Amino acid sequence: MNHYILKRMLQLIPILFAITFLSYGMMRIAGSDVVTQKMENTGTVVSEDVMDAAREQLGLDKPFLTQYFVWLGKLLRGDMGNSYVSGKPVFITFISKLPATLLLTIVSIVLTLIISIPLGVLAAVKQNTIIDYLIRFCSFIGNSLPNFFVSLILMYFLAIKMRWFPVIAKDVSLQSVAMPAITLAIAMSAKYLRQVRATVLDELNKDYVAGAKARGVKFSVTLWKSIMKASLVTIITLLMLSVGSLLGGTAIVESIFMWDGVGKMAVDAISMRDYPIIQAYVMWMAIIYVVVNLITDVSYRFLDPRIRLGREEA
Amino acid sequence: MSIILEAEHLTKIFTRRGSEPLKAVDDVSFQLESGETLGIVGESGSGKSTLAKMLTRLTDISSGTLRVEEKDITSLKRRELREIYGTIQMVFQDPMSSFDPRKTLGYGICESLRNRGMKKTEVDERVKQTLEQCGLSSEFADRYPHEVSGGQCQRAAIARALIVEPKILICDEATSALDVTIQKQIMELLQELKEKRGLSFIFICHNLALVQEFCDRVLVLYDGKNVEEGTTDKVILHPQNEYTKKLIESAS
Amino acid sequence: MQETILRYDSVEISFNGKPVVTDISFSLKNGEILGLVGESGSGKSTLMKAAMGLLGTTGMVTRGDIFYREQNILDISEKEKRKIRGAQIGMIFQDAGASLCPIRTIGEQIYESMRAHKKVTRAEAKEHALDLFEKMNFKDGKRVWDSYPFELSGGMNQRAGIAIAMLMNPPILLADEPTSALDVSVQKQVLSEMKHLRELFGTAIMIVTHDIGVVRAMADKVLVLKDGRKVEYGRAEDVLNHPQDAYTQRLLSAVPVLRRSDHL
Amino acid sequence: DEKKTFVFGDTTFNAENEEADVNPQNTYAGWACIRYGIGETLFKYSDDMEIEPWIAKEFENVDELTWKITLNDGVVFSNGRVCDGEAVKESLESLVANHERAAGDLCIDSIEADGNTVTIKTTEPKPALINYLCDPYGCIIDAEAGITDNGIVIGTGPYVATDLVADDHLDLVKNENYWNGNVNIDEITVRTISDGDTLAFALQAGEVNAAYGMAYASYPLFENDDFTFTSTPTSRAFYAWMNFESPVTSDPAVREAIAMGIDKESFVSVLLNGYGYPAEGAFPDTFSFGGQNLTTESYNPEGAKQVLEEAGWVDSDGDGIREKDGQDLVIRWLTYPSRQELPLLAESAQATLKEIGMDVQVNCTSDNNTIRKDPTLWDVYASAMVTAPTGDPQYFFTSCALDSSVSNNGHYHSDKLEELAAQIEKEFDTEKRSELGIQMQQTVLDDHAYVFCSHLKMSMIMQSNVTGLVAHPCDYYELTADLDIN
Amino acid sequence: MENEKNKVTVRVQKIKKNYIKQKLIFFLILAAALIFAAVFSDKLCPYDPYAQDLSSAMQAPSVLHPCGTDTYGRDMLSRVISGARASIFSTFILVAVISVFGTAVGVFCGYYGGILDSLMMRVSDICLAFPGLVFAMAIAAVLGGGIQNAVIALAAISWPKYSRIARGQTLALKNAPYIHAAILAGDTSGQIIWRHVLPNMLGPVLVTAMLDIGTMMMELAGLSFLGLGAQIPMAEWGSMMSTGRSMLQTYPWVVLSPGIAIFISVVIFNLLGDTVRDYLDPKNNRSARR
Numbered sequence A: 001m002n003h004y005i006l007k008r009m010l011q012l013i014p015i016l017f018a019i020t021f022l023s024y025g026m027m028r029i030a031g032s033d034v035v036t037q038k039m040e041n042t043g044t045v046v047s048e049d050v051m052d053a054a055r056e057q058l059g060l061d062k063p064f065l066t067q068y069f070v071w072l073g074k075l076l077r078g079d080m081g082n083s084y085v086s087g088k089p090v091f092i093t094f095i096s097k098l099p100a101t102l103l104l105t106i107v108s109i110v111l112t113l114i115i116s117i118p119l120g121v122l123a124a125v126k127q128n129t130i131i132d133y134l135i136r137f138c139s140f141i142g143n144s145l146p147n148f149f150v151s152l153i154l155m156y157f158l159a160i161k162m163r164w165f166p167v168i169a170k171d172v173s174l175q176s177v178a179m180p181a182i183t184l185a186i187a188m189s190a191k192y193l194r195q196v197r198a199t200v201l202d203e204l205n206k207d208y209v210a211g212a213k214a215r216g217v218k219f220s221v222t223l224w225k226s227i228m229k230a231s232l233v234t235i236i237t238l239l240m241l242s243v244g245s246l247l248g249g250t251a252i253v254e255s256i257f258m259w260d261g262v263g264k265m266a267v268d269a270i271s272m273r274d275y276p277i278i279q280a281y282v283m284w285m286a287i288i289y290v291v292v293n294l295i296t297d298v299s300y301r302f303l304d305p306r307i308r309l310g311r312e313e314a
Numbered sequence B: 001m002s003i004i005l006e007a008e009h010l011t012k013i014f015t016r017r018g019s020e021p022l023k024a025v026d027d028v029s030f031q032l033e034s035g036e037t038l039g040i041v042g043e044s045g046s047g048k049s050t051l052a053k054m055l056t057r058l059t060d061i062s063s064g065t066l067r068v069e070e071k072d073i074t075s076l077k078r079r080e081l082r083e084i085y086g087t088i089q090m091v092f093q094d095p096m097s098s099f100d101p102r103k104t105l106g107y108g109i110c111e112s113l114r115n116r117g118m119k120k121t122e123v124d125e126r127v128k129q130t131l132e133q134c135g136l137s138s139e140f141a142d143r144y145p146h147e148v149s150g151g152q153c154q155r156a157a158i159a160r161a162l163i164v165e166p167k168i169l170i171c172d173e174a175t176s177a178l179d180v181t182i183q184k185q186i187m188e189l190l191q192e193l194k195e196k197r198g199l200s201f202i203f204i205c206h207n208l209a210l211v212q213e214f215c216d217r218v219l220v221l222y223d224g225k226n227v228e229e230g231t232t233d234k235v236i237l238h239p240q241n242e243y244t245k246k247l248i249e250s251a252s
Numbered sequence C: 001m002q003e004t005i006l007r008y009d010s011v012e013i014s015f016n017g018k019p020v021v022t023d024i025s026f027s028l029k030n031g032e033i034l035g036l037v038g039e040s041g042s043g044k045s046t047l048m049k050a051a052m053g054l055l056g057t058t059g060m061v062t063r064g065d066i067f068y069r070e071q072n073i074l075d076i077s078e079k080e081k082r083k084i085r086g087a088q089i090g091m092i093f094q095d096a097g098a099s100l101c102p103i104r105t106i107g108e109q110i111y112e113s114m115r116a117h118k119k120v121t122r123a124e125a126k127e128h129a130l131d132l133f134e135k136m137n138f139k140d141g142k143r144v145w146d147s148y149p150f151e152l153s154g155g156m157n158q159r160a161g162i163a164i165a166m167l168m169n170p171p172i173l174l175a176d177e178p179t180s181a182l183d184v185s186v187q188k189q190v191l192s193e194m195k196h197l198r199e200l201f202g203t204a205i206m207i208v209t210h211d212i213g214v215v216r217a218m219a220d221k222v223l224v225l226k227d228g229r230k231v232e233y234g235r236a237e238d239v240l241n242h243p244q245d246a247y248t249q250r251l252l253s254a255v256p257v258l259r260r261s262d263h264l
Numbered sequence D: 001d002e003k004k005t006f007v008f009g010d011t012t013f014n015a016e017n018e019e020a021d022v023n024p025q026n027t028y029a030g031w032a033c034i035r036y037g038i039g040e041t042l043f044k045y046s047d048d049m050e051i052e053p054w055i056a057k058e059f060e061n062v063d064e065l066t067w068k069i070t071l072n073d074g075v076v077f078s079n080g081r082v083c084d085g086e087a088v089k090e091s092l093e094s095l096v097a098n099h100e101r102a103a104g105d106l107c108i109d110s111i112e113a114d115g116n117t118v119t120i121k122t123t124e125p126k127p128a129l130i131n132y133l134c135d136p137y138g139c140i141i142d143a144e145a146g147i148t149d150n151g152i153v154i155g156t157g158p159y160v161a162t163d164l165v166a167d168d169h170l171d172l173v174k175n176e177n178y179w180n181g182n183v184n185i186d187e188i189t190v191r192t193i194s195d196g197d198t199l200a201f202a203l204q205a206g207e208v209n210a211a212y213g214m215a216y217a218s219y220p221l222f223e224n225d226d227f228t229f230t231s232t233p234t235s236r237a238f239y240a241w242m243n244f245e246s247p248v249t250s251d252p253a254v255r256e257a258i259a260m261g262i263d264k265e266s267f268v269s270v271l272l273n274g275y276g277y278p279a280e281g282a283f284p285d286t287f288s289f290g291g292q293n294l295t296t297e298s299y300n301p302e303g304a305k306q307v308l309e310e311a312g313w314v315d316s317d318g319d320g321i322r323e324k325d326g327q328d329l330v331i332r333w334l335t336y337p338s339r340q341e342l343p344l345l346a347e348s349a350q351a352t353l354k355e356i357g358m359d360v361q362v363n364c365t366s367d368n369n370t371i372r373k374d375p376t377l378w379d380v381y382a383s384a385m386v387t388a389p390t391g392d393p394q395y396f397f398t399s400c401a402l403d404s405s406v407s408n409n410g411h412y413h414s415d416k417l418e419e420l421a422a423q424i425e426k427e428f429d430t431e432k433r434s435e436l437g438i439q440m441q442q443t444v445l446d447d448h449a450y451v452f453c454s455h456l457k458m459s460m461i462m463q464s465n466v467t468g469l470v471a472h473p474c475d476y477y478e479l480t481a482d483l484d485i486n
Numbered sequence E: 001m002e003n004e005k006n007k008v009t010v011r012v013q014k015i016k017k018n019y020i021k022q023k024l025i026f027f028l029i030l031a032a033a034l035i036f037a038a039v040f041s042d043k044l045c046p047y048d049p050y051a052q053d054l055s056s057a058m059q060a061p062s063v064l065h066p067c068g069t070d071t072y073g074r075d076m077l078s079r080v081i082s083g084a085r086a087s088i089f090s091t092f093i094l095v096a097v098i099s100v101f102g103t104a105v106g107v108f109c110g111y112y113g114g115i116l117d118s119l120m121m122r123v124s125d126i127c128l129a130f131p132g133l134v135f136a137m138a139i140a141a142v143l144g145g146g147i148q149n150a151v152i153a154l155a156a157i158s159w160p161k162y163s164r165i166a167r168g169q170t171l172a173l174k175n176a177p178y179i180h181a182a183i184l185a186g187d188t189s190g191q192i193i194w195r196h197v198l199p200n201m202l203g204p205v206l207v208t209a210m211l212d213i214g215t216m217m218m219e220l221a222g223l224s225f226l227g228l229g230a231q232i233p234m235a236e237w238g239s240m241m242s243t244g245r246s247m248l249q250t251y252p253w254v255v256l257s258p259g260i261a262i263f264i265s266v267v268i269f270n271l272l273g274d275t276v277r278d279y280l281d282p283k284n285n286r287s288a289r290r
């Protein structure tokens, strides 16, 4: 097991290398840099000399490869550099914003589970009845609303009409995270509900369900003890795979709800060409993605005895 | 009689991540003469199917030598093997799954002829002929696997193997999925082919009664090893090996 | 005279409105073994599933009745059916391993099934099960109890499935090709255990098989089916030794027989 | 009695806008310092954009290079330190040392402090020195007290910054030592809310008391008794630059047609919901050198068609687009999305110019600054710029329209303009500078080098119980001591 | 007993007919109608979707303008119809490209295995681990905004999903007896992939693709929100919603019209996907075809 985890961690190294190099390269060919970007936003004019001096100071005048390896060298010494825009250390900035994003991610995943599993199971069990159609219809709605639009609707109803939640998050608290998390959860639930339904339907068709029935076991017992347990592997795979896209996809919701997390930070950093921040973001997201995948694989071993005890198939 | 297929010290080792390598077939040698029927028996998991796949090179041979018509085919490439498949053909255990569910039976049957560049009209004629030979009317060519019964499907599978006019036919439990009446029809068909065409058979089966009825010689596999070999009557009526004895004991 | 415990009365079973089994009547007495033979697709499994209420959403008994001890088990509520399933009528599936949930231990599932019908503790259930395992010639009953289905061989799974069905000691056991997935040697043990069960508890058994040898060895009566219709029904000796119907004759003649001596 | 708290929502207070904190010596963060009432400058602009006293009482232009400034008595920093000549000297010296733009603008040679007077010597004649000192970077801060890690400074304004998280919020409390009157509000939070719709919802929900920077489309929501608007024209102009190197826009007829083909009135009244002013020249009418003094084309599609027709641009193949010498009249219109008015302008110009037979292809990208450096990639560049940040006309021309201008990417050249620029460089008389400013605008308008479309009407919306929040033409002053909630 | 035999209980079975084929045809027609609308959007628009009339801006839905008008006084109905072309075509092209490319890579890797397989799987790992947003924004920055580039950006990060599905399927199919039979028939690897592997894995890929049409519409809308979507003045549903979002309270029809259009097409393609899945499901087929 430890050996396995170590191996996976080692696999991370080339991925990180490739990803950081890629993002460095892309940002470089993207043209424009933080110096011009800054100038434009203020709507004023600065001489070329001043801008060149600023570039030299940031090392932006050096060739691309030199810049990358300088960055990498610093990184290996534990120094992620300073933001070009705010001048603050990248690591501290990133770490200070990460909890907000993690909270948002976790709450929305939990919400997604709470919504999609019961509804998905219900739709599967009541396949082709009015309940099934109703649930699926709702999932279509959830599937066809862009999340910036969902946020507006939620703000309008929950904050303006109902006054349940504040429009703008004042702190990193459950009440503040509610609306952004619901926004993310709506789209995800719509997707997962259908996956859960499909998975449960698959399980329902398996022989062991008939077997349990023939032994006189209550359907509800079979449903929760066997079917759910069997479906959980698929559901967890789906969820974990989406953690990656979720962490990256929070940007829009974060900036709409003024949720001061890393997604919003990344969007701002990209539009400002703040390379050190972008690099840190890309790198951390990749690490989180790989770690989450690792956790998924490990959790399979607990959920599915076939993987835990059996040999891997050739 | 000449030796048409010769296996020397064939071994197949499966390596699996995180577990010991498994010798599915362990140093098996035998010879098949033309026109002869060799039965292979053994309990489930003893390596019968693996051996069959090695003989057709559908799986790689870990060690040993395999010769067909005196030609060493042990390590031929997939491309070079295509020629050999004109000599050696195989009928699979489960007839339904050996046909592509999305293609008609006819498509599967004539695939080998088309690959050999035969003209369409000629192919159709041959398919019709072969199907009839196997006791199916030519309209079955247009059916899909799920539209026919297991017995019909198995006959189509035999037709597919026979259409290239091979000299060796390997039947991997070709009848065990079928019920006795259909099984009997197929056995009769095979018997007829044997007599008319002088085909050589390798007949994998766990039904000793069938083996006894159909085979000239028997080879007993146990745990991948060749534990006993000899004429059918000798092996079944006077088994030497402990395992063979047990097998025959429980069969009756 | 033994009591009739299960009775099929002019049963017709349809899938999606199309009858696949028509006009089947027979009865099963206490301690009787009925062999069900016939070509594949003739409706053997369907007949059994009908008694268990396992025909699914598309299947239904469209004519006739099935009585369990004078109670018509087709028209009772799902709750009452559940009480009968397992406890009164046990079933062994063709692939009994697959009728077990792959990710829960055999023990858990045995306990769960027993709990569905009576109040037992886990320990009692285990004791009971290990007892039966021993009788069925399982080498290591404790290990089986703690194993997942995939950790056991096909034969072991099949036996485990049979054991679960027999544990509840149902008066009726429906066995759908219980041994065709097994090695010949294991096959023998299982069949003898089923016979033993009948001797001990007077269990009535309905067994589907392709193996005429099995029928000959076990069955008291034989029902031969073809295309969903009854071809022949009667005492085993009569049907097997003096088949009346052409199909039965063909069936019997197709069975290959192993010669154990040089003489024919 | 109860504390009065006030929440202000702003879409523009963020690092992207170079307002990462409130330190006036950090790029453009001085805007936040002055807007939110933390710092004050020596002089300020009146509503007519005239220089008024603030920390300083008066100034005297001793000679071309020497300025003597007298401070008000009793000005104190929020920490209690007296803001005397020495404090101002320290502040300005630290500014010049740390802020390149300020150093370049002010050209300070030396500063001397003597009690309440400060004498500044410049290295070259700087007629607009006092104007420059009104720029937000000129906020006088207590240089001794220093600047905290998160960029908080001590100023003389009515509010004191206590907490700051860039791109998120700024907390202010009442300056108990305020020198210039009574402060009504005890605590203020300035929230950065980058999404305009969120801000609108927050204002509706009452979570913010006043807001700046919403989408125009949201304005009708607040046109009722619960809310109050305050608006004023500013010198932020939305205008199009012509590329004189492009084969199309180097044709004077095309430029003239574009000038005639843009419907400024409708753009302002419909697309900006009336929250803007059609522009004549570079500066709004509130300035003495504003657009009221100029003559330029108004929307006249028929006239534009005629101009093009006469210049040989005709639609011969009937596709609605004119061509000349086999070349279609295609205008590549470069602009960027960060100012919500620009895409609106592009889209409306696209439609009106289509009517006169031009095919406008819009490229709206945040990468515009790189693209516009290459004159082969665009024909018209529409941008937003504060044309007179210092209340003086010279800045606009030196930065955009002269041979020496860094941003003259369209390579516009006019002998006449160069000459006028040389004059204004040396002119100290405000009235004469105005006059020159008008001539210079007229020159570029006659060449159709720029089309000025509209000026921003700077608008803030507040709950109706808020008083003392008034939009100012120069965009600098927002939260003042007058602010109150009833 | 004898008497009872005469009274045979008869039960009527309610036959739930499986209208899968009809359903499939129905949804195919609807999808075809959508695509038709997209292709012939020019002809179907009651007004020129790009013709501005600022004097009639922001009109509520009426007989003249069933979906109202937008800020520029353009007819919303015409814009929604004409937006079908950009939205549906771009999602179609996107989904087509990623599903074909991803499937090809997956089949290739799954069938041949080896170093190439590990390499491509690492590449797809990298694509999956790379934050999509950064990728999209970087692409937009390199190539400029615009719907094509948004499509390119999404394509670059979405293909691995298909290659994973295809690879898994291929690995499963590779050892199917009928593949062995094809080998014995003398098929080359290419012929096996083309004749047997691809047709048999089409189902899951096709279904994923159908469902992806909705997902990708959402993703495009999200990119539009960030200013990376369609360029002015192109009518595209996602960007129409994004630019119109401020008008939700004041002029709701401007944002709801494209929203409903997205909803309808997402529903149609989702239902089509579901039906295709049902249709390809052998369990349904057996009873339907027999």
Ligand SMILES: Nc1ncnc2c1ncn2[C@@H]1O[C@H](COP(=O)(O)OP(=O)(O)OP(=O)(O)O)[C@@H](O)[C@H]1O
Pocket (backbone or CB within 6 Å): A314, B014, B022, B024, B042, B043, B044, B045, B046, B047, B048, B049, B050, B051
């Ligand atoms: N691809 C494979 N990878 C790993 N092990 C395999 C593979 N194929 C077969 N085996 C193992 O090799 C052994 C022999 O299998 P094989 O299928 O040849 O048995 P068999 O004699 O044909 O059995 P049956 O009568 O059940 O068909 C078994 O233990 C099986 O698990």
Ligand SMILES: Nc1ncnc2c1ncn2[C@@H]1O[C@H](COP(=O)(O)OP(=O)(O)OP(=O)(O)O)[C@@H](O)[C@H]1O
Pocket (backbone or CB within 6 Å): C015, C016, C020, C039, C040, C041, C042, C043, C044, C045, C046, C047, C055, C056, C058, C059, E287
């Ligand atoms: N769920 C179902 N829907 C429709 N038809 C069905 C269904 N289940 C069984 N059938 C049909 O009913 C008939 C009888 O099937 P059944 O499984 O009872 O046969 P069997 O005699 O048990 O065959 P085998 O020996 O192959 O198990 C077959 O023709 C089969 O196709």
Ligand SMILES: [Mg+2]
Pocket (backbone or CB within 6 Å): B048, B049, B050, B093
């Ligand atoms: Mg085998």
Ligand SMILES: [Mg+2]
Pocket (backbone or CB within 6 Å): C044, C045, C046, C176
């Ligand atoms: Mg059956």
